[in-house]
Amino acid sequence: MQTILVVDDELGAIEVVATALEDEGYRVLSAANGRHGLEKLAEGPVDLAIIDFMMPLLDGTAMARAMKENTAFREIPIIMMSAVAEPLVRERFADYAVFLRKPFRIAALLDAVRKVVGSARS
Amino acid sequence: MARVEDQVPALGRLPSRVEGLDEILRGGFLVGGVYIVQGSPGAGKTVLANEICFRHAAAGGRAGYVTLLAEMHTRLLQHLRPMAFFDESVIPDSLYYVSAFHTLEGDGLKGLLDVLRREIKGQRADLLVVDGLVAAQESAPNDREFKKFIHELQAHASASACTVLLLTSGTLREVSAEHTMVDGVLELDDQLFEFRNERSLLVRKFRGSGYLRGRHAFRITDQGVRFFPRVEAVFASASAPDVISNAQIALGIEGIDRMLMGGLPAATTTGLIGASGTGKTTIGLHYLSASSRAEPGLMFGFFETPERLCLKARHQGLEVSAAVDRGDVELLWQPQRENVLDELAHRLVSAVRRRKVKRLFIDGLGGFMESATSPQRVSRFFSCLTNELRSLGATTVFTMEVPEIVGPVVRVPASGVSAILENLVFLRFVERDSSLHRLISVHKVRDSGHDFALREFFITDRGVHVGDVFAGVEGVSTGIAREPASAAAASRSAKPGV
Numbered sequence: 001m002q003t004i005l006v007v008d009d010e011l012g013a014i015e016v017v018a019t020a021l022e023d024e025g026y027r028v029l030s031a032a033n034g035r036h037g038l039e040k041l042a043e044g045p046v047d048l049a050i051i052d053f054m055m056p057l058l059d060g061t062a063m064a065r066a067m068k069e070n071t072a073f074r075e076i077p078i079i080m081m082s083a084v085a086e087p088l089v090r091e092r093f094a095d096y097a098v099f100l101r102k103p104f105r106i107a108a109l110l111d112a113v114r115k116v117v118g119s120a121r122s
Numbered sequence: 123m124a125r126v127e128d129q130v131p132a133l134g135r136l137p138s139r140v141e142g143l144d145e146i147l148r149g150g151f152l153v154g155g156v157y158i159v160q161g162s163p164g165a166g167k168t169v170l171a172n173e174i175c176f177r178h179a180a181a182g183g184r185a186g187y188v189t190l191l192a193e194m195h196t197r198l199l200q201h202l203r204p205m206a207f208f209d210e211s212v213i214p215d216s217l218y219y220v221s222a223f224h225t226l227e228g229d230g231l232k233g234l235l236d237v238l239r240r241e242i243k244g245q246r247a248d249l250l251v252v253d254g255l256v257a258a259q260e261s262a263p264n265d266r267e268f269k270k271f272i273h274e275l276q277a278h279a280s281a282s283a284c285t286v287l288l289l290t291s292g293t294l295r296e297v298s299a300e301h302t303m304v305d306g307v308l309e310l311d312d313q314l315f316e317f318r319n320e321r322s323l324l325v326r327k328f329r330g331s332g333y334l335r336g337r338h339a340f341r342i343t344d345q346g347v348r349f350f351p352r353v354e355a356v357f358a359s360a361s362a363p364d365v366i367s368n369a370q371i372a373l374g375i376e377g378i379d380r381m382l383m384g385g386l387p388a389a390t391t392t393g394l395i396g397a398s399g400t401g402k403t404t405i406g407l408h409y410l411s412a413s414s415r416a417e418p419g420l421m422f423g424f425f426e427t428p429e430r431l432c433l434k435a436r437h438q439g440l441e442v443s444a445a446v447d448r449g450d451v452e453l454l455w456q457p458q459r460e461n462v463l464d465e466l467a468h469r470l471v472s473a474v475r476r477r478k479v480k481r482l483f484i485d486g487l488g489g490f491m492e493s494a495t496s497p498q499r500v501s502r503f504f505s506c507l508t509n510e511l512r513s514l515g516a517t518t519v520f521t522m523e524v525p526e527i528v529g530p531v532v533r534v535p536a537s538g539v540s541a542i543l544e545n546l547v548f549l550r551f552v553e554r555d556s557s558l559h560r561l562i563s564v565h566k567v568r569d570s571g572h573d574f575a576l577r578e579f580f581i582t583d584r585g586v587h588v589g590d591v592f593a594g595v596e597g598v599s600t601g602i603a604r605e606p607a608s609a610a611a612a613s614r615s616a617k618p619g620v
Contacts, residue, residue, distance in 0.1 A: 009221040012194050032224030054195070054213075056188070056220040056237045083196045084213045102196040 025120030034058030053082035139177035142349030161310030179216035190254030350464035360513035374412035377588020396549030424489030486521035501538035
């Protein structure tokens, strides 16, 4: 079973994304900011990180850069999500697999996840 | 002993850059202060706070917007996108949105304070908004702990020179622990008056600075939030000293100017009172058509569009259109909708200031009065407004409509307002021999004599002309003129007997 880490400061956003992924059979971990996200990564294997751009304590691009600088996490693909336009995110960090502009439909989320890691049982 | 230099810096201001608000706050928020912005749901707290953030970012500042259990950022930005102040390019470098609810849930007020402190430091924010303070309050074990949280937040804000706005829902009657701690409390309200709503701001507290007290109306449109400081507060003292002068401004109608002994005293306010159809607007158009570069004119009207006014003027041989084209006259029309009284006043004063208007025609008083949600304000409102217009050097003519077209009673439309007007001119219809005649009389002119006679006047395709004294009849004031009894008797005796 694929494990996905969802990192977002907003309770509602985590709720929606996590339940949508769990319904598809993925195992979901969550964190409220980049610092907690890195702590979660250290706890066990993760197949995909879905990271929000603007977060307190450690924002999404800072977390993503930290992942790329860490050999243990470097290969984990990243889906970035944000309410702002992609160029504003890309200026800070560009090494992600897919960008999802909020608000996005569940179908778009699931398409992006399948594109990056395949189905839950892949 | 050498004097130790005072090294405590003066408190600077963080302007809101929201129209009208900085005038109410005498320059804006104090840097490093913590302010509550409260109001019931829908009162406008979130739009206001976001507009302050966007404008701050546009001016080179840096702002953080922290939500607790409030609107999701995605929806929030979608709702703000149509607003004129919205500029996505300032996100995230100058304006940053985060949620701290998780932290509050997990680590309580201490964790929340830590997040706020780090966001101020990490984003180098000099403005921080916390939206949803009630969630923090509900997390506090008691009032004392919440007060401590506010106190510590104030300490960090002051040390970082970061101004903090705490948004919370609440009503006038709730005084909470945090109200005693913060540097200021701004309360937004949206009140229903029978069928219409009007939004208002009340500054309940503002440490370290004066502010305009009382309620101030505001609007929210796609241009953002716009405040209209209450006229009685902002024009409590006129902006310029009263200049005493013997100068006169001609009304532009020879016969009426003769009745006024030359014209209206300059920089005074005149009430032109009469029923519908008596010619008030026509006389006003004469007044405006005498405008020039040296005496710019302005019409501030509610009832007729500029196009209709120009047509009416043309029918009377008055070239108001040409004066508009030359820039000597401006016609400002306020459609009769749910206007805000103070907004009207500010629009008027702004136009007078902008063009240094000398000939001001306001058609009419009723348009203002219909906009007043609190009729008891009217007298003081007009007193302050006319003071300001006077100080700006405008000679103002107001029309005031009386409901009775003919009749013995002339009811001045606004109680107390006629006492404020320095000059009063009445127009009336009188019935005589089954036809209506227009009469004009001057009742009051400041510091000047005037013609006391009732004169007939005519409106023709060559304008207004004043005729002779309406003599040989009695009962004019009843609205129905008749020959004097003695004249009638003489007339009957002269007829051949039957």
